[in-house]
Amino acid sequence: MPNNHRNASRGVRNRNRTLSEETVQIAGMTVTIMRKPIKNMYLRIKPPNAQIVISTPSRMSQAAIARFVTERKSWIEQAQRAMLQARDQQIHEGNNPNDPHSFTWNDATRKRAVQTINAQLPVLLAKWSPIIGREPTHVTLRVMTSRWGSCTPKTGRIRLNLQLGLMDPRFLEYVLVHEMTHLWENGHGEGFQRRMSAYLPQWRQLRRELNRHVVL
Numbered sequence: 001m002p003n004n005h006r007n008a009s010r011g012v013r014n015r016n017r018t019l020s021e022e023t024v025q026i027a028g029m030t031v032t033i034m035r036k037p038i039k040n041m042y043l044r045i046k047p048p049n050a051q052i053v054i055s056t057p058s059r060m061s062q063a064a065i066a067r068f069v070t071e072r073k074s075w076i077e078q079a080q081r082a083m084l085q086a087r088d089q090q091i092h093e094g095n096n097p098n099d100p101h102s103f104t105w106n107d108a109t110r111k112r113a114v115q116t117i118n119a120q121l122p123v124l125l126a127k128w129s130p131i132i133g134r135e136p137t138h139v140t141l142r143v144m145t146s147r148w149g150s151c152t153p154k155t156g157r158i159r160l161n162l163q164l165g166l167m168d169p170r171f172l173e174y175v176l177v178h179e180m181t182h183l184w185e186n187g188h189g190e191g192f193q194r195r196m197s198a199y200l201p202q203w204r205q206l207r208r209e210l211n212r213h214v215v216l
Contacts, residue, residue: 019058026069029076033065041068043076047211050080083212105143105162105216113165117141120169124176131199134183141165146215149175151182163216171213174206 020035031052042055056065069076121139129135137156144150144161148171151158158179164172177200185192196203 116165151179
C-alpha cells in the first residue's frame, strides 16, 4: 500500500508538471499554452485578468490547439466579459478588501481578519478533521498576493490568506477543506477532485465564486 500511494502521488505530480509554456495569438486572442504530460486539452479563464490558459498534451500540434480555441471563441469572450465585469464591480464598490486601488492592510484590518479566522477555525477543524481523516499540524495566517492558501503535505502545515477573514465565511471553509485535502493528495488530479466532491459537492461553484475576487 505505501508503495502504491507513492506511485499515485508521483503520477499526479507528473501530470501537473509543465514541460513548456508560451504565449501566442489565436483568433485575435492572447492565449497561454502550457504543455504537460496529459492526454486531453483543458481550457480555463484565469482570474483576476481573465487570462486564457490552455493545458495541452506535450505533442499536440499548434493547428489542433488553434482549432480547439477558435471553436470556443464565443464562449471564451463571454466568460472573459463576465469575469472582468465582476472584478470591476468589486473594485468600484470601494471600502472592501478586494479593491486594490483603495484597500490597504493596517493594524485594524489585520486584527479584524485574524480575530475572525481564529474564531471560526476551531469549529471548522473540529467539523472537518473527522470527515477528511487528516488534520494540519499547524495553520498559519498570512497576507498572500497570489493565492488563497497553501499546504505542505510532508509537514502537515497549512497557510491561509488573511484576506479570508474579511470575506464571506464560506470561502474560508472552502479553502480550509481544499488545503486539508492536500494532506492526502499533492496535486489537483482525479484523486483530489474525487475527495473534494465527496467532502464538498458544491466545491467547484465555491471555487468559481472565490476566484471572482481579487487576491491582494
